[in-house]
Amino acid sequence: MADEKKEPEHPFELKPTETREANLLETFSPDRVEKFIMGELTLGQLYGITIEEAYSMAEIGYTMMEQGRLKDAQVIFQGLVVSNPYDGYFHAVLGTIYQKIGMIDGAIEEYSLALGLDPSNVEAYANRGELLIQKGNFLQAAEDFKKAIDLDPDGENPVANRARALAAIVTAALKQAISDK
Numbered sequence: 001m002a003d004e005k006k007e008p009e010h011p012f013e014l015k016p017t018e019t020r021e022a023n024l025l026e027t028f029s030p031d032r033v034e035k036f037i038m039g040e041l042t043l044g045q046l047y048g049i050t051i052e053e054a055y056s057m058a059e060i061g062y063t064m065m066e067q068g069r070l071k072d073a074q075v076i077f078q079g080l081v082v083s084n085p086y087d088g089y090f091h092a093v094l095g096t097i098y099q100k101i102g103m104i105d106g107a108i109e110e111y112s113l114a115l116g117l118d119p120s121n122v123e124a125y126a127n128r129g130e131l132l133i134q135k136g137n138f139l140q141a142a143e144d145f146k147k148a149i150d151l152d153p154d155g156e157n158p159v160a161n162r163a164r165a166l167a168a169i170v171t172a173a174l175k176q177a178i179s180d181k
Contacts, residue, residue: 044083054084062093070101081110088118095127104131122148126163138170145170 035041044054061076077094084090095110111128114121129144145167152160 042084042086047083049083051084054080054087054090058090058093065093065097065100070097073097074101081113086117088114088116088121088124091117092121092124095124099127099131104134107131108135119147120151122151122157122163123159125151126159126166129163130166133166133170138174141170142167 032041036043036045057076058080061073061080064070064076065073074094074097077090077097080087080090081094091110092114095107095114098104098107098110108128108131111124111131114124115128118124125144125148129141129148132138132141132144145163148160148163149167151157155161155164
């Protein structure tokens with residue numbers, strides 16, 4: 001039984017223990033398809049896509065995003081979140097892409113998913129907080145900024161420092177609005 005492949009015990013365990021050549025008969029075996037249907041495998045795992053391959057695709061998509069090729073990057077990251085829905089990084093980058101193209105609600109949703117998977121993602125808190133300000137949800141934005149700031153108590157992370165600045169601006173604006181009445 002040395003050839004037997006061990007599947008992850010939990011779908012959150014996306015890092016493979018080994019790499020293998022994709023073989024359709026093996027990849028879509030009845031046992032693997034059943035595990036996928038029961039939620040024990042992700043679509044990426046069913047297709048035999050390793051986490052290394054997924055991150056290679058993510059690197060290409062991220063480069064496209066940096067180059068302003070947002071629609072191309074969007075397609076890549078949408079595919080990545082479908083094939084690996086338990087990876088917070090993929091959701092966070094898709095949130096950034098949505099934010100850049102003006103899909104505010106979609107961006108907030110992706111940041112929320114990213115934070116559910118990785119509650120230490122400072123960028124997702126800061127970016128979601130910024131979008132919540134745009135929607136007029138100042139209390140929720142303040143909570144996100146506080147979480148981003150709390151994750152960087154020494155003030156070394158530029159994104160957390162942006163959250164500090166945004167929190168200060170919102171606080172000053174609210175104080176001014178209250179005193180003007």
